[in-house]
Amino acid sequence: MTSTGTALSTTGAGTSSATSETKAPSAAFPFLDLRAQYLTIRDEIAQATAGVFENQHFILGEEVRLFENEVAAFLGAKHAIGCASGSDALVLALMACGVGPGDEVITSAFTFVATAGAIARVGAMPVFADVDPLTFNIDPDQVKAAITSKTRAIMPVHLFGLPADVDPLCGLAKENELRIIEDAAQAIGAGYHGRTVGTIGDFGCFSFFPSKNLGGAGDGGMVATNSDEMADQLRMLRVHGSNKKYHHQILGMNSRLDALQAAVLRVKLRYLPSWTKARQERADIYRALFEQADSSRRITVPETPESSVHVYNQFVISCPERDALREHLTQRGIPTEIYYPVPLHLQPAFAYLGYRADRLPRTEAACKEVLALPIYPELTEAQQAMVVREILNFELP
Ligand SMILES: *Cc1c(COP(=O)(O)O)cnc(C)c1O
Numbered sequence: 001m002t003s004t005g006t007a008l009s010t011t012g013a014g015t016s017s018a019t020s021e022t023k024a025p026s027a028a029f030p031f032l033d034l035r036a037q038y039l040t041i042r043d044e045i046a047q048a049t050a051g052v053f054e055n056q057h058f059i060l061g062e063e064v065r066l067f068e069n070e071v072a073a074f075l076g077a078k079h080a081i082g083c084a085s086g087s088d089a090l091v092l093a094l095m096a097c098g099v100g101p102g103d104e105v106i107t108s109a110f111t112f113v114a115t116a117g118a119i120a121r122v123g124a125m126p127v128f129a130d131v132d133p134l135t136f137n138i139d140p141d142q143v144k145a146a147i148t149s150k151t152r153a154i155m156p157v158h159l160f161g162l163p164a165d166v167d168p169l170c171g172l173a174k175e176n177e178l179r180i181i182e183d184a185a186q187a188i189g190a191g192y193h194g195r196t197v198g199t200i201g202d203f204g205c206f207s208f209f210p211s212k213n214l215g216g217a218g219d220g221g222m223v224a225t226n227s228d229e230m231a232d233q234l235r236m237l238r239v240h241g242s243n244k245k246y247h248h249q250i251l252g253m254n255s256r257l258d259a260l261q262a263a264v265l266r267v268k269l270r271y272l273p274s275w276t277k278a279r280q281e282r283a284d285i286y287r288a289l290f291e292q293a294d295s296s297r298r299i300t301v302p303e304t305p306e307s308s309v310h311v312y313n314q315f316v317i318s319c320p321e322r323d324a325l326r327e328h329l330t331q332r333g334i335p336t337e338i339y340y341p342v343p344l345h346l347q348p349a350f351a352y353l354g355y356r357a358d359r360l361p362r363t364e365a366a367c368k369e370v371l372a373l374p375i376y377p378e379l380t381e382a383q384q385a386m387v388v389r390e391i392l393n394f395e396l397p
Helices: 034-040 042-055 061-075 086-096 114-121 140-146 166-176 228-237 259-291 322-331 348-353 361-369 381-393
Strands: 079-083 104-108 125-129 151-155 179-183 203-207 221-225 242-244 315-318 370-373
Touching (some): 034 042, 061 079, 079 228, 086 114, 086 179, 104 114, 114 125, 114 151, 125 348, 140 166, 151 166, 166 179, 259 315, 322 370, 322 381
Parallel strands (some): 151 179
16 A cells, blocks of 8 residues: 555565564465466556657656546546646645645545645645544544634545545635535545545545556655646646746656556556456455344444545554464464554654654554454465454454
8 A cells, every 4th residue: 555665666565563572474366466466467468668769759758648547537527737747746736835934734544655744835724633532534623623813724534545525625725715625545445425535625635656546656646636727737837837848937857657657557457347346246255244243342443434445455453462463364364464563753853843752542542453454356265364364363462
């Protein structure tokens, strides 16, 4: 799901947190198997990338334009603007609506670092609101309490592929003249009250990091918007603030989608609906397997609100004895991951904001209790049964 900054291989099983002296046995299967997916589309990828080498147009161009149109159609957005990464998509959206020094942007601390990092990168101040303990998404009441005269935008994250409760946020935005920038990096194709996430607020930001539901062969990102004016701004901002070569209207950056990435992603976009369905089916299988289990084991399985369509970039359970459970699973060859072990307000990089422990109790509890189980289209039912069996074999200490 996430780029970790250092571990840029996305196919390996979890290798972090060696909590015991003895070396953990290797996983029985990968936490995420991107190679298995690649093998199903190998010829199409080869053909698509060869086309780019033949025409030698590597930056933006026709391939990117076609991919942008296809994503816009897929989302039901008026515009989709490709850029270099999901992180840059967030920065570009903030720049397009003029957020900068002196401004505050309210977001979640239970997310990948890039969400709040983007706010800090444009010189604004991230303000963290606590999450709803059931969905792990930002709680609109907590957002409301955090609004000040300096607030310029709200940045909800559709964490793990589950839509945040955006309607109340849109109400707050209207009352207080704020922008909504959706961090939809983990949630391409997810649905909220009949709409697609990333098209509800002013901007929807997507990532094509390899382990996202629509993953490229490297970094890539996109901003969706229904505003013609914002789309023009974004198109200038990603090419040094220019709308005519060597004429610069505004200060921008270099953040473009490569044609090679677009070629790969165009192939994969065609499969995204079937891959998403496969993820949802695997989530249903996990749920059914857990339902047969004894509820006294204090394992909480995610639930999806009625009006939402979850796309399961991750399937995340929680357990108060999470670390012991994870160690038990690792010893039995079951790969798991922790998204996220440290909330953003307690990260050294954000120490300057002055948050202390206990400020966001639900976020902090989530960081101690969550455990992501393997979920991807190629995961087999036998593997899922093995995961759940070993979880149920775990004796509470
Ligand atoms: C992956 C991710 C990003 C950043 O995307 P990159 O393409 O890796 O820059 C931002 N926010 C969230 C929630 C993410 O999961």
